[in-house]
Amino acid sequence: MPRLFTGLQIPEDIAFVLSLKRGGLSGARWIDPENYHVTLRYIGDVDQRMAAEVYDALEMHADVEPFDLTISHLGVFGGNKPRALYAAIEPTEPLVRLQASQERLLQRVGLNPDGRKFIPHVTLARLRDTSPADLARHIAQAGHFAPMQFSVDEFVVFSSRDSVGGGPYIVEQDYPLAA
Template sequence: MVRAFFAVELTDDIRNQCDAVQDMLRHTDAKLNWVNPALAHITLKFLGDISDDLLHRVEGVMSEFSFDPAEMTVSGVQLHPRKRPRIVWADVSDNGWGETTVAGMDKLLAPLGIPSETRIFTPHVTLGRIKRYDPSLRAALEKVAGHAFGEMRVDTITLKKSTLTPQGPVYEDIMEITI
């Protein structure tokens, strides 16, 4: 079994900004597991644990996938969900590109038995997962809420393998889909 997902990679500049924002939020009384900025990305579609055979069929189907390039802006930091927050994330503005792209992916993957997304796609970059919330986190967040991470052009989607370890996930690129 392979734990797999489709993602958009971030630029080094945006990853550096992720690191800077995490540093600004580390001094709260909340307990968080921070995402390594080198691994930060925008998840388009999580496939979950799939067999090697299904993974190969996904690669075959997705090798025919085409999409339009996109301009994305990463700006703003928030807690999600707002009530009982579990994640600190950076907002991503993509003018609907992600929702359209994921719908196209769902159409190709559904015949393979991979369910379509039921939630509306919300592009974001996860910065940290909240293990123990403390109100000091919300206060610190107000200082970085409007932080501008940067802009980027998307012309590649990557299928990634994720191996969970006690030290955090290890990602391996399986395939790239480019325009």
């Protein structure tokens, strides 16, 4: 059974710049730059029949033209028990519309609603036993950068192997945005 999710790929030049934020943080398991992505909708473990339905349903995605995204700063999920360091993506109307369209389409094929609020980001590290003070120091030192912009002209369905997370991710299907 494949574990699937939809997302956006990060261009190599942007991934390289983000990879420079790696290192020097106790308890961090850094994501490899080739696995950086923006998750649009987690699908989960599905059988081949459901995977085929997902691929077909996503053909009907919102009529969204290519758009630009901006990575603006570093952030943390988990508050006083930090669990992930990420690069924040500024939400845009086309991005939000694309994600909402996928949510509706995937519910129509029988998937449960994703109960989490959509916060566009690129996970840089998964954290375990990282102190908030160490994390604050890391962000103070590595967190400042000029906003980075990139163009989005497609979304993809990724698969991942059964693991703790962080890849490797494989593109199973790609969907160009309306030109």
